[in-house]
Amino acid sequence: MTDYLSIKQVMEQGSGEVAIRGWVYRERGSKKLKFIVLRDSTNIIQCVIARDDIGDEKFGIADKIQIEASMEIQGTIKKEDRAPTGYEILVKDFRLVGESDKFPITKDQSVEFLADKRHLWLRSRKMTAILKIRSTLFGAYHDYFRGQGFYEYQSPIFQGIQCEGGSTLFEVNYFGKPIYLAQTWQLYAEPAIFSLEKIYTLAPSFRAERSKTSRHLTEYWHAEMEVAWSNFRMIQDYGEGLLKHLVKTVLEKNKAELEILGRDITKLQPTIEKPFPRMTYTEALKILKEKCDMEVEWGKDLRTIEEDKISQLYDTPIIITDYPKVVKAFYMKETEGNPDTVQGCDFIAPDGYGEIIGGSQREDNIDKIKENLVAMGEKIENYEFYLDTRRWGSVPHGGFGLGMERVISWICGLDTIKDAIPFPRTMTRYTP
Ligand code: ATP
Ligand code: MG
Numbered sequence: 001m002t003d004y005l006s007i008k009q010v011m012e013q014g015s016g017e018v019a020i021r022g023w024v025y026r027e028r029g030s031k032k033l034k035f036i037v038l039r040d041s042t043n044i045i046q047c048v049i050a051r052d053d054i055g056d057e058k059f060g061i062a063d064k065i066q067i068e069a070s071m072e073i074q075g076t077i078k079k080e081d082r083a084p085t086g087y088e089i090l091v092k093d094f095r096l097v098g099e100s101d102k103f104p105i106t107k108d109q110s111v112e113f114l115a116d117k118r119h120l121w122l123r124s125r126k127m128t129a130i131l132k133i134r135s136t137l138f139g140a141y142h143d144y145f146r147g148q149g150f151y152e153y154q155s156p157i158f159q160g161i162q163c164e165g166g167s168t169l170f171e172v173n174y175f176g177k178p179i180y181l182a183q184t185w186q187l188y189a190e191p192a193i194f195s196l197e198k199i200y201t202l203a204p205s206f207r208a209e210r211s212k213t214s215r216h217l218t219e220y221w222h223a224e225m226e227v228a229w230s231n232f233r234m235i236q237d238y239g240e241g242l243l244k245h246l247v248k249t250v251l252e253k254n255k256a257e258l259e260i261l262g263r264d265i266t267k268l269q270p271t272i273e274k275p276f277p278r279m280t281y282t283e284a285l286k287i288l289k290e291k292c293d294m295e296v297e298w299g300k301d302l303r304t305i306e307e308d309k310i311s312q313l314y315d316t317p318i319i320i321t322d323y324p325k326v327v328k329a330f331y332m333k334e335t336e337g338n339p340d341t342v343q344g345c346d347f348i349a350p351d352g353y354g355e356i357i358g359g360s361q362r363e364d365n366i367d368k369i370k371e372n373l374v375a376m377g378e379k380i381e382n383y384e385f386y387l388d389t390r391r392w393g394s395v396p397h398g399g400f401g402l403g404m405e406r407v408i409s410w411i412c413g414l415d416t417i418k419d420a421i422p423f424p425r426t427m428t429r430y431t432p
Contacts, residue, residue: 002074008042010077011087018089020045021072023123024065024100034062037084038073041128046083047073049091061096068123069100118423119432129257130419133250134408138202140249141223141404144242145200150225153199155188157206161382163187164329168207170218181206184401185224186331187386190362193228193397194389200225202404210427213304214416215354217405219425226399232333232343232361235398236319239347239357240276242402243317247271250411263413267351270315277314280322281341284310301327308352317356321345330372332360333398345400353410359400366390 002019010018022040029035034049051059065071072095080088105113105120114121121127142152162169163184170181185201192199205222225238247268250258258265279287284302288294292309296302302310302320311318322341325334332342347357363369366387370380380387405420418424423432 002072004072006042007038007040007045010089011043011045011085013077014079014087015077017074017092018077019072019074020089021097022070024067024069024071025125027065027067029063034059034065036062036065036071036073038071039125043085044125045077045085045087045089046080047075047089047091047094049094054091054093058094062094065096066100066103068103068120069096070098071096115418115424115429116432122422125260127419127422129254129260130408130412130414131422132257133254133412134404134420136250136253137246137404137408137411138221140246141202141242143249144245145198145225148198148238148241150198150200150227151196153189153192153196153201154203155182155185155201157182157204159188161187161386162378163331164207168209170206170208183207184222186226186399186401187383189224189226189399190386190389190397193226193395194393197228198225199227205401208427212427214418215304215406215409217417217421217424217426220406220417220421221404223402223404224399226397228395228397230361230396230398232321232345232398235359235361235400236278236321236345239345239359239400239402240317240319243276243347243356243407244272246407247411258412261412261414263411267315267413268411271317271350274316276316276319276347278319278321281320281324282322284320287313299324299326302346304354307346307348307354311348311350311352311354315350317347317349319345319347328360330369330376330378331362333363333365334368343398347402349406349410351410351413353406355403356406356410357400357402359398361396361398364390364394364396366394 004019004021007020010020022038024036025039025044026037032051036047037044038047049062073091074093075089075091077087077089105117159180159182163186171178183205202223204219206219209216209218285296288296288306288310294309322335323344325340325342328342328344332344335341335343343361345359346355349356373380405417408420409417
């Protein structure tokens with residue numbers, strides 16, 4: 001049995017006999033030599049097959065090998081400055097494992113074509129780098145909340161009521177009855193804080209986003225937390241602590257991938273080092289007017305363009321709090337001493353990556369919640385189970401939701417959120 005090592009491992013070894021396996025990333029050849037750049041999940045490496053070393057018959061097979069064929073290679077590794085990753089393997093023997101004929105993806109293909117061939121495009125170095133960072137972030141998210149004594153908890157995906165507004169609900173035919181796919185776990189998370197107190201989840205959320213933006217998917221991974229006995233500041237502190245931990249972990253584990261993606265890591269460093277500026281919505285309007293020459297009427301939600309402008313003034317995420325009640329969800333608690341605003345907070349990422357966290361202290365006054373639901377046109381009786389949380393042993397509590405793909409886009413410096421998930425779903429794209 002041959003002991004196969006990863007390309008990363010053989011490069012660390014640096015000399016001697018090695019065996020690797022992977023896929024052909026690039027190939028070119030002459031009558032006497034065939035150059036194959038092989039890739040595996042860890043890296044790429046140049047391999048040279050010489051006719052004189054392996055004989056005419058085997059060289060004939062090598063000569064026909066095309067991009068994305070899978071191979072096993074044995075040979076000697078040495079340093080070679082002209083090779084793409086600084087090492088080269090002189091091939092003693094090889095085996096063609098899976099042939100590949102004219103791989104459809106070549107250079108300079110359109111975004112649409114790559115989306116159609118997504119299942120093959122996942123093999124690209126760019127997607128490989130992003131998927132590794134995604135994996136780091138998913139792990140780091142769990143570590144953060146488990147480290148803080150939170151329990152992982154799951155809510156249903158099929159839900160009978162809505163939480164984040166009717167316009168983005170996906171209706172499902174549930175044995176003839178209309179129900180919805182989860183937009184958030186929240187209404188089913190709040191009941192559980194009375195047993196577990198501190199809970200978090202990482203699950204898909206579904207939103208029928210009709211506008212085409214570089215920040216919206218119809219299916220995204222939602223990292224949500226809910227905590228009993230909280231105050232509004234605690235919710236913001238957890239969000240800031242989490243983002244610092246996520247960025248720090250990626251910088252520790254994925255420098256190589258960030259380099260492949262061309263991400264300037266000095267832009268991520270301040271997030272770890274500096275406290276995030278916190279400002280109220282009303283203060284944000286003042287800053288927008290004074291520093292960005294943008295006038296927003298009090299009571300209007302901040303639009304993408306305004307979020308982008310204000311975030312450009314800072315090099316860490318910023319936290320905007322105390323939004324007008326009219327623009328936020330029914331479950332948010334009024335600001336103390338101001339019934340016109342709520343204890344809701346949005347975290348806006350730097351570099352124009354927009355909102356990455358939305359959170360709030362929850363309203364505990366049952367009458368206020370009912371009032372808000374009625375104002376939204378909802379039927380109170382559908383929310384009875386939720387209202388029960390305020391009837392028996394209600395406690396101050398709150399939580400937030402973070403869009404994993406938004407954070408991945410920002411950390412990786414992506415042009416579109418679609419590259420932050422293996423198979424993106426948008427209004428116009430649900431295949432492959
Ligand atoms: P936006 O205003 O950007 O649509 P939202 O206010 O609808 O966001 P929330 O309901 O607060 O967002 O959801 C919590 C988090 O989930 C957001 O901060 C964001 O990171 C993420 N998120 C929301 N909608 C989407 C989406 N369609 N695709 C990807 N992530 C999303
Ligand atoms: Mg939205």
